[in-house]
Amino acid sequence: MSNVFRNIPSVNELLDSPPLRQLVDRANRSTVIAGVRRFLDNLRTEIQTATADIKVPTPGELAERIAHWIATEATPNLRPTINATGILLHTGLGRAPLAESAIQAIGDVARGYSSLEIDVPTGERSQRVRDVAEALAHLTGAEAATVVNNNAAATMLTLAALAGGREVIVSRGQLVEIGGSYRLPEVMEVSGAKLREVGTTNKTRIDDYRAAIGPNTAALMRVHSSNFAIVGFTEQASLAELVALSARHQLPLIDDIGSGALEDLAAYGIVGEPLVADSIRAGADVVLFSGDKLLGGPQCGIILGRKPLVQKIMQHPLSRALRVDKLTLAALLETLRLHQDRQTAERSLPLLSLLSTSVANLQQRAQRLAPQLSACAAIKSAEPVESQAYLGGGSVPSQGIASWAIALEPDRGSVDELAASLRSGTPAVFGRISKDRLLLDLRAVFPRDDMRLVEAVQQIQDRTSGEPELGDSDPNVS
Numbered sequence: 318m319s320n321v322f323r324n325i326p327s328v329n330e331l332l333d334s335p336p337l338r339q340l341v342d343r344a345n346r347s348t349v350i351a352g353v354r355r356f357l358d359n360l361r362t363e364i365q366t367a368t369a370d371i372k373v374p375t376p377g378e379l380a381e382r383i384a385h386w387i388a389t390e391a392t393p394n395l396r397p398t399i400n401a402t403g404i405l406l407h408t409g410l411g412r413a414p415l416a417e418s419a420i421q422a423i424g425d426v427a428r429g430y431s432s433l434e435i436d437v438p439t440g441e442r443s444q445r446v447r448d449v450a451e452a453l454a455h456l457t458g459a460e461a462a463t464v465v466n467n468n469a470a471a472t473m474l475t476l477a478a479l480a481g482g483r484e485v486i487v488s489r490g491q492l493v494e495i496g497g498s499y500r501l502p503e504v505m506e507v508s509g510a511k512l513r514e515v516g517t518t519n520k521t522r523i524d525d526y527r528a529a530i531g532p533n534t535a536a537l538m539r540v541h542s543s544n545f546a547i548v549g550f551t552e553q554a555s556l557a558e559l560v561a562l563s564a565r566h567q568l569p570l571i572d573d574i575g576s577g578a579l580e581d582l583a584a585y586g587i588v589g590e591p592l593v594a595d596s597i598r599a600g601a602d603v604v605l606f607s608g609d610k611l612l613g614g615p616q617c618g619i620i621l622g623r624k625p626l627v628q629k630i631m632q633h634p635l636s637r638a639l640r641v642d643k644l645t646l647a648a649l650l651e652t653l654r655l656h657q658d659r660q661t662a663e664r665s666l667p668l669l670s671l672l673s674t675s676v677a678n679l680q681q682r683a684q685r686l687a688p689q690l691s692a693c694a695a696i697k698s699a700e701p702v703e704s705q706a707y708l709g710g711g712s713v714p715s716q717g718i719a720s721w722a723i724a725l726e727p728d729r730g731s732v733d734e735l736a737a738s739l740r741s742g743t744p745a746v747f748g749r750i751s752k753d754r755l756l757l758d759l760r761a762v763f764p765r766d767d768m769r770l771v772e773a774v775q776q777i778q779d780r781t782s783g784e785p786e787l788g789d790s791d792p793n794v795s
């Protein structure tokens with residue numbers, strides 16, 4: 318048996334082999350080293366426990382096997398991807414990429430200890446959301462602010478704290494579902510508040526709200542129709558009307574703007590998104606939105622509004638269950654700092670730099686990449702085409718953003734198979750299928766990733782034709 322062990326090459330020898338050297342170029346070195354070690358451990362265990370003799374493959378064969386195993390089985394599902402779908406805030410692809418300085422801020426608090434809940438000068442206990450709340454108040458004009466895990470949490474907590482056991486009046490035209498698992502009526506139910514629907518799907522007037530107010534009413538709520546539009550004969554009560562009515566009855570008005578913007582996005586061709594500051598200025602008592610939608614920051618839900626209401630929300634027991642950790646706070650604080658002025662925001666926040674990339678730039682890149690892609694063995698044709706990108710994440714579904722894509726036709730096999738091969742490559746690339754072609758939309762692709770996109774397509778043929786038949790590559794089974 319000891320002879321058999323001697324036949325196993327060392328980790329360094331294996332790393333020097335062509336298949337593993339190639340993998341190190343594409344993936345990261347420590348991942349490959351860890352993968353080789355795990356494979357060899359499994360192999361040794363298998364040899365020790367086997368009843369019959371096991372033949373160790375030749376070093377070349379072994380290297381091929383390990384490279385294949387790392388690229389397929391040993392890679393976790395969660396991995397960095399290139400987003401060529403044209404949807405900038407793709408919930409499935411993790412919504413907003415963070416700014417470099419926000420990533421740095423996460424590293425700084427993650428590496429060691431931090432003064433998360435301690436007031437530095439006095440050494441006394443302090444609020445973990447303090448800095449973020451100040452920055453939010455400064456940016457939006459709100460009296461007070463806090464932050465929780467996401468906007469679903471912000472909505473649930475606000476309703477539980479301000480309206481538990483009582484009624485909240487909402488228009489039938491605003492009972493939104495976001496991404497399948499978020500449904501306002503269901504969130505309201507678990508919060509303990511009672512939904513009081515008024516009006517109809519397409520028309521709700523201020524008188525409908527007025528008629529529904531009674532002794533059991535706790536609040537009025539407006540919900541931004543983030544991901545749908547009702548067209549034709551429609552009417553919704555205005556924010557000003559809702560503010561006036563709720564003030565007259567001394568009821569809080571909760572404004573869930575969901576994907577609301579911090580600054581006007583008209584320059585990027587996106588109009589009609591509610592602005593957080595407008596809502597505060599108009600007199601909404603509590604404003605809710607997602608921190609990873611138009612803020613371009615980490616996942617979180619932001620609650621802004623009048624001080625006594627925000628305090629009541631923060632004191633509710635659910636607040637502890639929904640609180641954010643130091644990593645989120647560090648990234649959010651830095652993201653808010655970058656939003657202090659427009660130019661810094663555009664230069665440093667990936668979401669805004671992607672949005673502000675000129676159409677001419679995307680066209681040039683598509684035209685430069687197309688011939689390189691059509692030269693790949695797996696590709697029959699690659700054509701630069703005009704495209705429509707979308708903000709996504711439940712935001713502004715009806716407004717396309719001008720973009721360019723490269724439309725790919727596979728050399729053989731179906732377009733679905735081509736899409737699947739690209740998804741499982743290194744780097745993983747996600748495109749969008751349209752009319753039997755795979756579109757690689759450049760709106761959400763960082764220029765630094767253009768060449769990696771080409772390399773990912775080049776690799777497809779390598780993977781399907783360049784490797785020996787391996788059968789089952791799990792060393793515990795083979």
Ligand SMILES: *Cc1c(COP(=O)(O)O)cnc(C)c1O
Pocket residue numbers: 467468469470493495499540541542543544573574575576606607608617618710711712
């Ligand atoms: C996106 C959205 C939500 C859910 O926000 P998450 O941060 O994904 O939890 C709730 N309400 C509205 C109006 C939204 O747009």
